[in-house]
Amino acid sequence: xxxMRQPLxxxxxxxxxxxxxxxxxxxxxxxxxxxxPPVGYTPGDPRDRxxxxxxxxxxxxxxxxxxxxxxxxxxxxxxxxxAEETDRLRRLNDELDAQRAAAGLxxxxxxxxxxxxxxxxxxxxxxxxDPNSFxxxxxxxxxxxxxxxxxxxxxxxxxxxxxxxxTSVYCVGSTVMVNTTRLSPPYVIRAIGEPGALAETxxxxxxxSSLRQRVERYGVKFQVAPTAKMxxxxxxxxxxxxxxSIQ
Amino acid sequence: xxxxxxxxxxxxxQHMNQKRASASGVDGGLLISNLVEGNARLRQEVTDLDAxxxxxxxxxxxxxLQAMQDELEKLKAFNGAVEVYGPGVQVTxxxxxxxxxxxxxxNELRNAGAEALALNGQRLIASSIIEPMADGTIIIDGVAVYxxxxxxxxxxxxxxxxxxxxxxxxxxxxxxxxxxxxxxVQQRDRLTAPVHSSxxxxxxxxxxx
Numbered sequence: 189x190x191x192m193r194q195p196l197x198x199x200x201x202x203x204x205x206x207x208x209x210x211x212x213x214x215x216x217x218x219x220x221x222x223x224x225p226p227v228g229y230t231p232g233d234p235r236d237r238x239x240x241x242x243x244x245x246x247x248x249x250x251x252x253x254x255x256x257x258x259x260x261x262x263x264x265x266x267x268x269x270x271a272e273e274t275d276r277l278r279r280l281n282d283e284l285d286a287q288r289a290a291a292g293l294x295x296x297x298x299x300x301x302x303x304x305x306x307x308x309x310x311x312x313x314x315x316x317x318d319p320n321s322f323x324x325x326x327x328x329x330x331x332x333x334x335x336x337x338x339x340x341x342x343x344x345x346x347x348x349x350x351x352x353x354x355t356s357v358y359c360v361g362s363t364v365m366v367n368t369t370r371l372s373p374p375y376v377i378r379a380i381g382e383p384g385a386l387a388e389t390x391x392x393x394x395x396x397s398s399l400r401q402r403v404e405r406y407g408v409k410f411q412v413a414p415t416a417k418m419x420x421x422x423x424x425x426x427x428x429x430x431x432x433s434i435q
Numbered sequence: 436x437x438x439x440x441x442x443x444x445x446x447x448x449q450h451m452n453q454k455r456a457s458a459s460g461v462d463g464g465l466l467i468s469n470l471v472e473g474n475a476r477l478r479q480e481v482t483d484l485d486a487x488x489x490x491x492x493x494x495x496x497x498x499x500l501q502a503m504q505d506e507l508e509k510l511k512a513f514n515g516a517v518e519v520y521g522p523g524v525q526v527t528x529x530x531x532x533x534x535x536x537x538x539x540x541x542n543e544l545r546n547a548g549a550e551a552l553a554l555n556g557q558r559l560i561a562s563s564i565i566e567p568m569a570d571g572t573i574i575i576d577g578v579a580v581y582x583x584x585x586x587x588x589x590x591x592x593x594x595x596x597x598x599x600x601x602x603x604x605x606x607x608x609x610x611x612x613x614x615x616x617x618x619x620v621q622q623r624d625r626l627t628a629p630v631h632s633s634x635x636x637x638x639x640x641x642x643x644x
Contacts, residue, residue, distance in 0.1 A: 238463035245470035252477035259484035264644075266491050270499045277496065280503045285642070287510035292561065295643040327539070334538055337562045342640040353513055353561040356546035360465045368473025370466070380640045419643060426480035429512040429550050431590050432519035432628075 253424045260293065292352035292423040296343045298380040301387055301414050303332055306374035308407035322406045324373055326359040328399050332377050333357065335396060339389030341379035343420050347371045350423035367425050383414035512551065515560040515631030519551050521589040523626045524596050529583035530616040534567045537584060543605040547598035549588035551628040555580045558631040592622040
């Protein structure tokens with residue numbers, strides 16, 4: 189019997205800190221202007237506040253990402269201009285470009301595969317079945333990413349979030365998070381590389397056994413589409429190496 | 436056998452209790468704290484980039500050179516292109532660990548905020564591959580590794596330790612429900628993550644500028 193991994197509650201904060209943060213956010217919400225309650229909800233339903241807070245935070249997240257993208261473009265333009273001034277600066281700029289590409293900070297294009305994972309369409313789940321068997325989990329996404337690296341992928345993105353050195357694919361409750369960004373199904377994992385080799389490895393029965401089992405038994409969706417040309421976005425997020433020193 | 440059954444029962448119970456896409460208190464709270472923390476990191480990056488831009492403006496060639504060198508070093512540290520050292524946590528995993536366990540633990544360390552990672556003295560980068568051989572030997576980027584599996588995770592030691600040992604986290608699951616699997620976290624003042632001996636170059640990928 190295949191070992192079914194248990195979906196975990198993954199968060200990188202302590203419960204204490206979480207409680208403090210939630211408390212602060214809720215307190216701040218209570219002081220803030222009253223939003224019009226949506227139809228069907230009792231006024232002051234705590235769920236409204238939670239949903240509002242999540243929406244506000246995600247709006248802020250998008251704005252910050254746009255700001256980072258703009259600053260990185262400005263910086264890169266500035267450096268290219270500086271590179272015209274001396275040979276040494278030009279060589280340094282070339283090296284920076286190479287390291288940026290390796291880090292996932294540049295958008296990239298090339299051939300590859302698009303893998304689509306989605307929950308089963310089956311709606312009448314027998315009482316004897318585990319409803320989770322019909323769903324795509326964060327570990328399925330992670331396992332596909334790992335198999336793609338194994339198959340020789342050169343760059344990977346999940347629903348347009350680039351997989352970089354500090355990326356984790358985890359779940360908060362039942363929500364899949366990549367680069368602290370909330371994703372919703374279907375999960376489309378796109379990888380650049382030799383399409384034939386990538387697709388063949390994904391079909392190899394030695395890998396992804398838990399996923400394959402749920403595809404066959406419960407109708408979970410797992411589709412592989414070789415693609416001649418695709419563009420993956422740049423990673424837009426922070427990367428800290430504050431605690432790292434170079435010898 | 437009893438252990439297996441108990442665990443299966445426990446797992447099923449966990450599954451049954453889960454609700455998908457609900458904004459229930461616990462899910463919402465966790466999500467909010469994740470978003471708050473993620474946004475704080477994004478703000479830090481904006482601050483760093485602003486500072487970099489400021490140092491470029493009205494800069495001499497010499498200071499431009501310095502600023503570009505600093506950025507290059509940061510990128511090389513992130514990419515595993517140089518050896519780095521720093522404080523962090525050492526996580527030891529021993530017992531019948533499978534490849535998926537090591538992959539999950541690596542993911543957990545990244546999630547906890549590790550800035551640079553090594554496993555049994557080998558640097559781990561974004562595209563690092565942990566795979567099993569037919570005889571059960573585990574191979575990382577082409578090199579065999581053996582028990583015990585010792586991860587070096589550079590970053591803030593207290594933050595890393597707290598995140599890794601939180602209730603409901605992967606390490607708790609390993610200790611509570613995986614018989615024979617031993618996991619131990621230790622704060623360290625100085626850990627080393629060697630250079631990644633990557634010979635992979637882009638063959639199919641073209642950067643878009």
